[in-house]
Amino acid sequence: MNAPTHPDYEVVIGLEVHCQLRTRTKLFTGAPVRFGEPPNQDTSPVCLGLPGALPVLNGYAVELAARAALATGGEVQPDSVFARKNYFYPDLPKGYQISQFEHPLSLGGYVEIDVAGGDGPRRIGLTRIHMEEDAGKSIHDGAVEETHVDLNRSGVPLMEIVSEPEMRSPEEAGAYLRALHEIVRWVGASDADMEKGQFRCDANVSLRPHGATALGTRTELKNLNSFRYIEEAIHAEVKRQAALLDSGGEVVQETWGWDADAGRAFVMRGKENADDYRYFPDPDLIPLTLSEEAIEAIRTALPELPGARRARFEQAYGLPADQVQVLTASRELADFFEAVAEASGAARAAANWVARDVQAALREADRDVAQSAATPQSIGVLIGMVESGRITAKSGRDLLPELLTEGGDPEALVAERGLETVSDAGELERWIDDALAAHPKAVASYADGDKKSLNFLMGQVMRASQGKADPGRVRTLLAERLDAGGAA
Amino acid sequence: MSKLSPEDVRHVARLAALRLSSDEAEALGRDLHAILDYVEQLAEVDTEGVPPTAHAIPFETPLRQDTPVSSIDPEEVLAQAPARAGTAFAVPKVLDEA
Structure with missing residues (x-):
């Protein structure tokens, strides 16, 4: 365990992450999921809540959520049930949100975190992962005496990932979110672009005296949309609650929003109007059943996960941990490196090239590795030529940007331009x-x-x-x- | 079934966004009570050992392919709205009470 964040109190943090599943269509209708369209272009009778419109579940959304669940060691349930969460708001035309409540898609699992200066890796337990639809967007313009409603986002598939209250510092919360963000992207479940609201976090924060087992009263922080804000907001909330308790006061169960510009929280909702959502199974949707075979097929198709891959890169190729970190920044880059290493026959040289020169050249060309015009095999061949002395490292570095942006056969380019090393x-x-x-x-x-x-x-x-x-x-x-x- | 209190009725009315006069609240309270009594008959059935079920239909959820389909014309939808602002729906100003 880390050194306590506060000398008198133990900090207890649980996180709920809403993560947009990487589908082309909505959760219950074939209306497209896009970003930045003018209001209300991507709707259908189902996401408009028109009478008589019936939801049909997107099978691919189920698969993506199951991937995330299996990648975090969760138990995907053979039966899960969609329920109605009832409340009124203009951006929720049906008057209820379809969400899984009593019977979520997945139970349990964990995310491994490793905080700098901590006691090494530790697991943060997950309570559950469930699927639900997003609401629309209300646009409040202070200057106008009306609210504008855009239902493009209505019905977009989300998974909510709920952690156990097992984080003990803002830094642990940040590490958990970064690790989770990496996993959902790695398995292709979500693009998790925080600027587009595809990975949103609510934090439950409470304090209790060291050694106490009962949890203190918690507050919920909403609107946390960057890793930095999340850590800042939790820090500020810990300070606020500690000052309150120190002065003999009591923490009140409330929901707070985070104002990133002002760097402080504001009360959104007190307990007196706490929610009463009257969940019940949605009669329009039959329970979701997943066979053992279907679940195993998704598990088998999972890529090697980031932690396992890092361990293997260190052991199999003898690479230092910090370089492995660079090479596994994304699954695409890790795949690219491995293919380069194989083609070059010189893994450690390949690691240096990919971590440094390839990355620099791609940055220069404003591309990511998925947009490389060169196959990893051709980069491997180029590195092999440098390693064997057929061309100099200088010639290799000169050819690299061209290969990455234009493609081509390094053998042919070397021959055509007479780049063979002169040692005569x-x-x-x-x-x-x-x-x-x-x-x-x-x-x-x-x-x-x-x-x-x-x-x-x-x-x-x-x-x-x-x-x-x-x-x-x-x-x-x-x-x-x-x-x-x-x-x- | 214990009787519904007037507070229960008001609470349910608030959740349903209904404003009731006290006469209406009393009449609806009686109705609600009768409905609950009626449903209460189900409690007579012995469900010991019967797993709770969310649905009585014995087939699996149909799943949809993740393929976009063109749907309703946005202009046709907006034409039904009482008010619009560009292609957004315009509604009375929401004073935050999410």
Whole structure:
């Protein structure tokens, strides 16, 4: 366990994450799920709540939520039930939200976190994962005496991932969210783009004296939409509750919103109008049944998960942990690296190239690895040529950006442009002669004991060869000539 | 079945967004009570050992492919609305009570 965040109280945090499933259509209708469309373009009778419109469950949404559940060690339930959560709001045209309540899609599971400065990895338990539909969007413009309603988001498939109240510091909450964010993206369940509201977090925060077993009164923080805000907001809430308890006061069960601009929370809802949602099974939807075979098929198709992959990269390729972290920033990058490593026959060199040069070149071209024009095999071939000395590292680095943006066959490009390493003494001597003749001052200062002049002259030779000269051979030959007095 | 209190009736009315006069509340309270009594008969059935069921239909949920289909014309929908602002529905201003 970490050092306590507060000397007098133990901090108890549970998180609820609403995560948008990566589907093309809504949860109960074929209306498209898109982002940034003008209001009400992506609706259908079902998501408009028109009388008589009946919901039909999106099978792919079920699969995606099950993927996330299995990737976090959850038990996907053979039977789960959609219920109606009843409340009135203009962006909820049916007067109820369809959500799973008593019988969620998945129970249990965990997310492993590792907080810097903590006691090593630890597991945060999950209570459940359930599926539900999103509501529409109400637009309140202070200047206008009306509210505008956009139902494009109405019915968008979400999964809600509920943790146990097992986090003990804002940093642990942040680490949990980052790990969860990575997993849902890794298995393709969600794009989890926080700026588009695809990964939203509510935090339940309470304090209790150290050693106490009963939980203190909690407050709920809503509207947390960046990892940094979440940690800040929880820090602020811990401070607020501690001050309240210190002065003999009591924490009141309330819902607070987080105002990121002001860096402080505001009360959204007190207990007196606590919710009464009158959940009941939706008569329009038959319970969802998943066979053991269906669940196992989803489990089998899961990719190797980030933690397992990192451990394997470290062990199988002998790579340092920080480099592995870079190479596994996304599943696409990790896949790309492995294919490069295999094609190059030199995994550690491939790791250096992919972590540094490939990443830099892609950034320069404003692309991510999925948009690389080069196949990982061709990058592997290029690295293999550098490793075997057929081309110099300089030539390799020069070719790399072009391969990544234009594609092409590195063998053919090397042949076509005559990039094979020149190590023939005769040819190298010609460039060396020229360099020595052109820079008598450098030759003289070398003779006077300034050995750094060798590097300068090396540079001249390499430039004259357009990077093709075998640098090891050049250095040897150049040193011999200079030590012999530099005579041409 | 214990009798519904006037507070229960008012609470249910508030959840249903209904404003009731006291006469209406009393009449509806009687009706509600009669309905609950009627449903209460189900309690006479011995359900010991019978798992709760959410649905009586003995077939599986049909699942839909994740394929977009064109649906209702947005303009036709907006034409039904009492008021609009661009392509948004315009409703009386919501004073926050989510």
